Structure formats: structure tokens, C-alpha cells
Amino acid sequence: MATPITSTANERVKQIRALRLRKERERSGLCYVEGIRAVGEAVQTSAEVETLVVAPALLTSDFARALVERAAAEGVAALEVTPAVFASLSEREGPQGLAAVVRQRWARLEDVRVAPGECWLALDAIADPGNLGTIVRTCDAAGAAGLVLLGGSTDPYDPAAVRASMGAVFGLRLARASWDAFVAWAQEDGVRLVGTSARDGEHYREADFGERTVLLLGSEREGLSAEQRAACDVLVSIPMRGRASSLNLAVAAGVLLYEALERRERRT
Amino acid sequence: MATPITSTANERVKQIRALRLRKERERSGLCYVEGIRAVGEAVQTSAEVETLVVAPALLTSDFARALVERAAAEGVAALEVTPAVFASLSEREGPQGLAAVVRQRWARLEDVRVAPGECWLALDAIADPGNLGTIVRTCDAAGAAGLVLLGGSTDPYDPAAVRASMGAVFGLRLARASWDAFVAWAQEDGVRLVGTSARDGEHYREADFGERTVLLLGSEREGLSAEQRAACDVLVSIPMRGRASSLNLAVAAGVLLYEALERRERRT
Numbered sequence: 001m002a003t004p005i006t007s008t009a010n011e012r013v014k015q016i017r018a019l020r021l022r023k024e025r026e027r028s029g030l031c032y033v034e035g036i037r038a039v040g041e042a043v044q045t046s047a048e049v050e051t052l053v054v055a056p057a058l059l060t061s062d063f064a065r066a067l068v069e070r071a072a073a074e075g076v077a078a079l080e081v082t083p084a085v086f087a088s089l090s091e092r093e094g095p096q097g098l099a100a101v102v103r104q105r106w107a108r109l110e111d112v113r114v115a116p117g118e119c120w121l122a123l124d125a126i127a128d129p130g131n132l133g134t135i136v137r138t139c140d141a142a143g144a145a146g147l148v149l150l151g152g153s154t155d156p157y158d159p160a161a162v163r164a165s166m167g168a169v170f171g172l173r174l175a176r177a178s179w180d181a182f183v184a185w186a187q188e189d190g191v192r193l194v195g196t197s198a199r200d201g202e203h204y205r206e207a208d209f210g211e212r213t214v215l216l217l218g219s220e221r222e223g224l225s226a227e228q229r230a231a232c233d234v235l236v237s238i239p240m241r242g243r244a245s246s247l248n249l250a251v252a253a254g255v256l257l258y259e260a261l262e263r264r265e266r267r268t
Numbered sequence: 269m270a271t272p273i274t275s276t277a278n279e280r281v282k283q284i285r286a287l288r289l290r291k292e293r294e295r296s297g298l299c300y301v302e303g304i305r306a307v308g309e310a311v312q313t314s315a316e317v318e319t320l321v322v323a324p325a326l327l328t329s330d331f332a333r334a335l336v337e338r339a340a341a342e343g344v345a346a347l348e349v350t351p352a353v354f355a356s357l358s359e360r361e362g363p364q365g366l367a368a369v370v371r372q373r374w375a376r377l378e379d380v381r382v383a384p385g386e387c388w389l390a391l392d393a394i395a396d397p398g399n400l401g402t403i404v405r406t407c408d409a410a411g412a413a414g415l416v417l418l419g420g421s422t423d424p425y426d427p428a429a430v431r432a433s434m435g436a437v438f439g440l441r442l443a444r445a446s447w448d449a450f451v452a453w454a455q456e457d458g459v460r461l462v463g464t465s466a467r468d469g470e471h472y473r474e475a476d477f478g479e480r481t482v483l484l485l486g487s488e489r490e491g492l493s494a495e496q497r498a499a500c501d502v503l504v505s506i507p508m509r510g511r512a513s514s515l516n517l518a519v520a521a522g523v524l525l526y527e528a529l530e531r532r533e534r535r536t
Contacts, residue, residue: 041511045511134516134518134519137512137515137516137519138515138516138519139510140509140510140511140512141506141507141508141509141510141512141514141515142507142509142510143507143509143510164516166512168510168511168512171510171511172510205530238409238526239409239410239411239529239533240409241408241409241410241411241529242407242408242409242410242411242436242439242440243309243313243408243436243439244405244408244409244434244436246409247405247406247409247522248402248405248406248432248518248522250402250516250518250519251402251405251406251518251519251521251522252522253519254515254516254519254520254522254523255522255523255526258506258523261507261509262473265507
């Protein structure tokens, strides 16, 4: 390969660094992925890896070296940089010497059909990227079919979200939509829109999730609005047995996604 | 009240700032709590609030003012400070002008009995304070009786943990123990130690949790060691249907704590 880039002011390096900003991610349709595990997910799934960023002097893991070789064999461009340049791109302590620029992938909601036996998760106005990444990871683990982001939700391609997802963001179907477009989509015959309510929903273990399920969770602070609740086919509540009035959003999503999985596996 | 303290180098202010450090929290047995909600939990539960830290110029919420009055009526000392001094204590952006120094409370594990119908959670070597705080919040919500911290676990009285717990740390019974002391405790007749395993445990919905349950989860990275697994009465697994090999620890704890709650409520 070529001589490693030594300047943090190199144009290509500056372009990549700009991917920290959501505006630049939206403009380019790209994202920046750090860490061997998440880069590994990107390379091993069908994600479109545009460039691998490699600091050879930092790359000590055999798994990481094999990833670099595999990507090279597949024709992925590699940008070699010095440890100092790598650190200037990195938001992590102890950078592992491997990162990637990956093309974002979004499904068009109007092209998505909720198939029988599928569960989708929809989130409105989620604010915290780490929470969102944890939820993406949980969607993957609980076999959810995909995730729809509504309203002013944070970006699943934010570096903190990608990291918290452990790279699962590259394997999950993602869509985003306005509330109106989402409601029109979820009103399709046979799709059951299951909303959450802090107190006055049916017990989540007893409510009917239907055979084609869309779970809808509100924001960390506000939950669902009255209009959103009214659009749901059923509202469910998770019991609160202590002083707390709510769960962390990722924990609530996990409890409901695993209930939905249990329903599907019990049925088959 | 007295004139607000204007110097960030004031001795009392320096003592309080030192509570950011675990060493100082351990030495003093105190912790520092920020935010109206968490301070509210401390005041409204039986936590021993040593000092309220108030920046009157920042205090805009009626709820916060009522908390200050209630604490004053109960004889809690108040330290008035300027916004600049408050900001020097605060790890949050947008400080709300109310914080507290609260005495930590730890149960001695040897004094704890797991009563029939109770579920305790034990965590080994949990590293992330935010994750720990989220788990404390979930314990409260799911009606767990308490939390035992093993090995080199992070501190539930770390400001980030207190914040993520939404103050639930002041209502939950907490204990800490060495692994050996914990095993001796959990071997009491009738207590069922339910460990977690990534792949080869019983399905968590099918395994026997017993009538007196102690759930044991390992660290974020390592899970349980072979020795720890061998000490358990049963190992359970949460299904992993995607590419991910594990869940976020707080999500896994949530799924299991709500399963344990369901068992208890189904029985009664």
C-alpha cells in the first residue's frame, strides 16, 4: 500500500472527520465506524464499505488484519494513516487502529410490508444515540424485522449509536418517516400497532400483539402523545412495582421485544 | 439563610467536589447527587441527606423550592452557593440549582435473608456506572428486593450511576460482597441461584426460578466464569436470534427481572 498519511489536515482525513457531524452524514449518506467489532460487522454483512481506515502501527489483532485482507480482496479502498492521524479521527480512548467509512442504508417505508410473524419496532423522537444503539442491538438479538424512526429522532449512524449497537446497525432494516406517513403505513390490514402507556394500558403479557406486530415507543421524557396513543390498536403497560414511574427506554424496548419474540415462537 | 458562597476554593465546596472520586466517597461514606429528580428521591425516601446544595439564582422549579423547604423543616443543613460555584460542582450541562450530599447505605449481606417471593439481583464486576444505574432503576421498577455487587464492580453512588438510576439507588437495598461470601450466602436452604449463560442455559421462560430467587449476571465483557457457573443451581439463556452474541447488560437484566416478577405475580 501507499505511504501512510501523516497530516491531520489532509483533505480526505478532514472529510472523514466531518462525518462526526450529522449534517455531513446526511449530505454524504455515509457514516464513520470505529472499532474492530463494528467494522467486522460492516465487512461481514452486506453493508457497503466505502473505505477502510487503517493505522498499521496500531493494528495488533489477527482478526483485524484478516478483515483488512478480506476487504482488500473485495476491492475496498484502504486509507493508511499514522497513529496520530487515526487518533484525530477517533472518538474512543485506546483506538484499535481500524475504522471504516460505510454507506448508510435506509429502506423506504412505503416499500416495507410487515410479513406474518414479523415484529417491527417504531421509536418516536428518541434523543440519546447510545440508547438508540442499544435498542438496535436488542432488535437484532430479539429477531425484530426492522426499526422505524419517527419525528426528530437521533441518528442510528451517529458514531455513539453504531458503537452501542455493536455493529448490528448494519444488519437491521432501518426506515424513517413522518408520523403521518407512519400511521398510514401501520394502518394496513392485519398490522397491529401496539403502543406503550406508563399506567393505563393492558398488561404487556396479556395484550394481543397480533400476527403482524408494530411496537411503538415514545421518547425518553414524554412517552407517546395523546394523538399517538389514539392511533394505536392497543396500549400495553409494563408493571411498575417501585417508586419509579418508568423504565429506561432501551430496557422497556427489550422487555417488549422479547415478549413479542416469545409470542412468535410459542405460535410456531 | 447566609450569604451564598462565592468561592470555588471554599473548603466545604472542595470537600463536596472531592466526592466525584470514588476514593473520597469510600472514605467519607457520602455521595453527591445532582438534579431535582434524584434529590427529590433522596429527600422523599428515608435516605440520610447530610447537606442540600442550593444555588437560589438557578432554582426555578416550584417542586425544587418545595423540596428545599421540606428539607429545611426536617433540619437538613443547606449550603447556598452562587451559580458559578454550583457549576464547579456539577457534572451536568444545564445545572438545575439543586444537589445534595447524601449518606451511602449498605446492607451487610450476612444480615440479609431472601424471603419467600423475593428476587435479588447480583452483578459481578460491572464496569459502567450508567449501566449500573439503569439496572438499579430496573430493579426498583420490577420489584426486586435488592442488589448485591460482587468483585470489582463500579460504584452505585458514582454520580453517573445515581443519575441513571433516577434516584432509585436511595430506595433499593444494596450490598456488596466477595464471591466467596456471596456463594456462602446464596447456598442457604431454599435459595435458588439462577445464573446466565450466553448459549447453553435453559430457556429463561422455562427454567425454575424457585420461590426465593437470586439472579446472577456477569460482567459486560466476560459473562460468568466457569467457577461462577458451577456454583449456580440453574443456568438460563435469553434467545439470541440475530448476529449479536449478547445483549446489553441492563437489557438482559431487565428481561430476567421482569420474568422473575411475572413468576411471582403468577404464583400469587
